[in-house]
Amino acid sequence: MALVRWQPRGSLSTWNPFRELEEMRNEMSRMFGWHAGHGESDGLFESLWSPPVDIVQEGDHFVVKADLPGMKKDEIEVTLNGDTLTISGEKKKESETKDDNCYRSERYYGRFSRSLVLPSTVDANKIEASYKDGVLNLTIPKSEEARPKQIKIQS
Numbered sequence: 001m002a003l004v005r006w007q008p009r010g011s012l013s014t015w016n017p018f019r020e021l022e023e024m025r026n027e028m029s030r031m032f033g034w035h036a037g038h039g040e041s042d043g044l045f046e047s048l049w050s051p052p053v054d055i056v057q058e059g060d061h062f063v064v065k066a067d068l069p070g071m072k073k074d075e076i077e078v079t080l081n082g083d084t085l086t087i088s089g090e091k092k093k094e095s096e097t098k099d100d101n102c103y104r105s106e107r108y109y110g111r112f113s114r115s116l117v118l119p120s121t122v123d124a125n126k127i128e129a130s131y132k133d134g135v136l137n138l139t140i141p142k143s144e145e146a147r148p149k150q151i152k153i154q155s
Contacts, residue, residue, distance in 0.1 A: 049108035051087065055116065061141040062118060069134035076136060080124050087136065088113040121145065 054065045066087050068076060076089040093109045121143045128139040 049110065050112050050114045053087070053114060053116065055118075057119075061139055062122070064116070064136075064138040064140065066114070066136040066138075067134060068131075068136055071134070073131040076131065078129055078136070078138065080122070080127065080140075083118045083121060084115055085118060085138070085140070086113060086115045 051066045051068050053067075054063075056063045056065075064085065068089070068091075071089060071091055075091070076087065079086045079088075088111070090111045091109050118140065123141045123143045126141045130137045
């Protein structure tokens with residue numbers, strides 16, 4: 001058996017290791033018959049999808065935005081434990097199709113849990129949450145001791 005040097009698919013100058021990992025995951029899913037992301041897990045993975053999240057630091061608070069299209073606000077749970085923020089819930093399939101007319105299905109269904117570690121301590125009693133047009137918005141103020149302080153120099 002001859003050894004063949006491995007080369008990534010496509011152009012060598014645009015090699016992306018994350019694309020390679022995604023392709024490997026897709027091949028594993030195909031090989032084992034998993035339908036990743038459609039909520040039909042057999043216990044191998046607790047959650048096959050998680051919502052995309054943006055975290056922005058704005059002065060004395062953080063703003064977290066999570067895309068959760070098609071969900072109702074009572075299907076979403078937000079918890080804070082120390083400096084770890086967890087967004088979880090379950091996206092239910094709208095209707096079950098009984099025929100074989102579906103050629104492609106890319107929408108994700110099932111339970112999810114997304115935990116984010118915030119870079120500094122926050123004031124849990126003053127967190128504000130809103131949900132509109134499929135986007136969860138959280139405003140999380142920093143605790144008083146985590147806020148930057150100006151120190152005057154005495155002469």
